[in-house]
Every structure is written in structure tokens, then in C-alpha cells.
Amino acid sequence: MSSLPGLSGSPHETPAAPSRDHAVPPHMAGGFAHLAESTQELMNKDPELKAWDRDRPPVGTMYPRPNPPPPNPMSSQAIISRRIQSHEDRFYGLYVKSTRNNTITTVTDPDGAALKKFSGGICGFKGHRRSGYEAGYMCAVKAIEYLEETKEKDPKMKVALYLNGFGQGRDAMNKALISSEGERVVGNVKRITDITGMKIGGTRAKKKRRS
Incomplete structure (x- = not known):
């Protein structure tokens, strides 16, 4: 009796599916290592991050809010201010x-x-x-x-x-x-x-x- 395809010992055995666990390419491993070192160094310098529990998810540093851009002279707020100023001239x-x-x-x-x-x-x-x-x-x-x-x-x-x-x-x-x-x-x-x-x-x- 001939063996069916896919069974053990069959000459037409189906190849196994490739594994999804791929190794990190060598050219990327160095970048990840440098990123981890810089993050660790930053956390050691910041007292707030140093006191943070390392078991918790990482948090970012507190940066000041950027300064808003100067008001546009044609914006609605500028037009309203000009109207208020013109209203003063009675x-x-x-x-x-x-x-x-x-x-x-x-x-x-x-x-x-x-x-x-x-x-x-x-x-x-x-x-x-x-x-x-x-x-x-x-x-x-x-x-x-x-x-x-x-x-x-x-x-x-x-x-x-x-x-x-x-x-x-x-x-x-x-x-x-x-x-x-x-x-x-x-x-x-x-x-x-x-x-x-x-x-x-x-x-x-x-x-x-x-x-």
C-alpha cells in the first residue's frame, strides 16, 4: 500500500511552515543597543525618572510648552481689538x-x-x-x-x-x-x-x- 502525501516517510512530505521568530539583523542590533544605553543614561540624570519604578512602562521627560507664534494681524482677534479701539472714538x-x-x-x-x-x-x-x-x-x-x-x-x-x-x-x-x-x-x-x-x-x- 502506497503511503499518502504528508505522512512520515513519504517522498512528497509537505515542508514545515517557516518560523516567525526572526533574529535581529546585525546592522540593527547596534542601533537598538545605543538607544537603550542613551535611554538608561537619560533616566539616571533626571531625578524624577531615577525615582520612577523601573518595572512600570517608561515615561518621557517634561519639556516646556513651545511659545505660541505671534498673532496674525488679519486674524479675528486682531480685527476685534481694532473694532474695540475704533469704538473708543465716539x-x-x-x-x-x-x-x-x-x-x-x-x-x-x-x-x-x-x-x-x-x-x-x-x-x-x-x-x-x-x-x-x-x-x-x-x-x-x-x-x-x-x-x-x-x-x-x-x-x-x-x-x-x-x-x-x-x-x-x-x-x-x-x-x-x-x-x-x-x-x-x-x-x-x-x-x-x-x-x-x-x-x-x-x-x-x-x-x-x-x-
Whole structure:
């Protein structure tokens, strides 16, 4: 009876699986030995590591935390700090809303609360006269006079001028500030901003009125 493959004495015996226990290559043995010696030497120098139980897993040395990099000027924190700094410069507001039918000037305190308001009707102009240049000029003069009274209480006040609309009152305010009526206040105007809204797209415009 012929012997089966794999049995003892068989000419076709299956070779044994190779062992997984490989010896450390000679070129790596020296590196491991040097690493062990340096680790042992480091543990002997450090008193905390020297007192550590050698039977426990090894621990690393305590290194100081790296210094954080300098802040980026464009980071959010830098932007917030600039906003806080700019908020310290408190401005009284002079708002001029100039439409084709009327001119409205409003004086606000540094917190944005309205202090005084003038319009063509308040200044004594009625009907279509409220949209004229004279009404806008009178509103500007009244607002400037109120700022002069405020300057007596706060000599170092700063004024921010906000222009809204393209009516005749817009040009009237500019002329009033550079004339004799505004010579006491024009030096306190530190900022001029145009807040007129611009229509981009949107719904269809209203049909133009017949002349």
C-alpha cells in the first residue's frame, strides 16, 4: 500500500511552515543597543525618572510648552481689538436724508440715540416748498446750531456726517458747513459717509410719472 502525501516517510512530505521568530539583523542590533544605553543614561540624570519604578512602562521627560507664534494681524482677534479701539472714538452723528420731496436732518449722541430732528415742515415750509433748496439749507443750519450748543458742553466732540439721498438738501448741507454758519462746527466733522442705498436687480421700477 502506497503511503499518502504528508505522512512520515513519504517522498512528497509537505515542508514545515517557516518560523516567525526572526533574529535581529546585525546592522540593527547596534542601533537598538545605543538607544537603550542613551535611554538608561537619560533616566539616571533626571531625578524624577531615577525615582520612577523601573518595572512600570517608561515615561518621557517634561519639556516646556513651545511659545505660541505671534498673532496674525488679519486674524479675528486682531480685527476685534481694532473694532474695540475704533469704538473708543465716539462720534456724534449728523444724518441728512435728502429726497425729492423733503429734507430731514437728525443729530444723534455717540450711542446712536436721536437728540434733535429737523425737517422742511418743522422749519416752516409747507407743501412743495419742503423739497426746495431753501428748506434743505434751513434744516442744515438748525442742525448746525444744535451742534454748536452741544460743543459748549463737550468741546472735544467729534462729528460723523452721514448723507442719504440725492435731493437738494444734500448740497445744502455741504454749503452750510463751509459757510459762516458752520465755521464753528466744520472743524469737528471727522468723518463723512455716504449711506445712500443702491438698487441692484430686484423688482421692476415704478413707471415714470408724466410731466
